[in-house]
Amino acid sequence: MLKSLLSLCTVLFITFIFVSHTSCTDEDCEAVVWYEDADSDGLGNPNVSRVACDQPSGFVADASDSNDTGLASTPLSAFDEFNPDAVTISFDGDEVTIVSNGQPNHTSPYWEDTHPLYIEQAFGDHTTPGFIREGSFTVTLPLYPELASSSSATGLGAIGISVHGPPIFNDEEGPNRPFDEPTATGLDYAGAHNGPSGYHYHLEAADVPENTTLSHDDEKLIGIMADGFLLYGRKELDGSYPTGLDESGGHFGTTPHSDGEEIYHYHIKNEFYIGSYVMLFGGDLQGTPNTIL
Ligand SMILES: [Zn+2]
Ligand SMILES: [Zn+2]
Structure with missing residues (x-):
C-alpha cells in the first residue's frame, strides 16, 4: 500500500x-x-x-x-471654433499645439485703413499706436489639463489664445501698471488694442452693431488659457449665469462642447471691473501655466 x-x-x-x-x-x-x-x-x-x-x-x-489619470479631456470640438485663417491646431498624443498669427477675423480700427476689415473708431477717445500686424504665438497644452495644488498669478503678455486668433491678456497694461479706465476707453469694441507685442484682448466685447461674432454676455467660447482650460462667456449654455465659481471664474460643469461631461472651465466673471467694463480674465490660473512663445 x-x-x-x-x-x-x-x-x-x-x-x-x-x-x-x-x-x-x-x-x-x-x-x-x-x-x-x-x-x-x-x-x-x-x-x-x-x-x-x-x-x-x-x-x-x-x-x-x-497623462493616464482618468481626467476629462478638453473636448476636441472646441478646437473647431478657432479662426482657421489665423490659428493652426495640431494634436500629438495627449497634447495640442496651437500656433496663431494673432490676426483677428473681425473689424477693428486697429487694422491699417487699407485693410478690408478696417473700421473707424466708433467709440473711445484715443487708441494705442500701431496697426494689427502678423505676429506669432505658439503654445503646447495638455489635452487632459489638471488643477494645480496652488494657483499661478498671470504675467504681462499672452495668457491665452482667443478663438479669433489674437492673444488674451490679463488686467495689467505694463509693469506695475494696472488696467485703468483711460486705457479701457481706448479699446475697440472687441475689447482689444495694440501693444508692443501686437493686438490683444483685455475686455469682453461691447454690445454694438459692429459686433457680429464676439462674445457679449453669452455662452460663447472665448479661447483657451495657458493652463489648457477653456474660457467661456459669462453664461452657461442654458442662458443662466453660473454660480459657485472660484476666484478665477472657474468651475466643473458641462459646456457647449463637452457633450454632457463635466469639465473644469473658466467663465468671464459676470461683474464690472471698472465702470461698465468686464475683464476677460483677471484672476490666477488654476492649472499649470504653459509658456506662450
Ligand atoms: Zn493691453
Ligand atoms: Zn460653466
Missing part, C-alpha cells in the same frame, strides 16, 4: 514537471509588453507595464498616454 502510494506520487510529480515544462516552453506564446490604460482612452501609460501573452484587462499595446 505504501509502495503504491509512493509510486502514484512519483507519477504525479513527473506529470507535474512535464506539464510545467511544456507550458514554459510553449512556442505558440509570444509574450509582449502591455501598458496600463487607467483612463480607458485606448492609450497606455508607458510607466506601468506588464509582459504577457494575452492582453491583460485594463492594459493596451499603446504606450503614448502621458
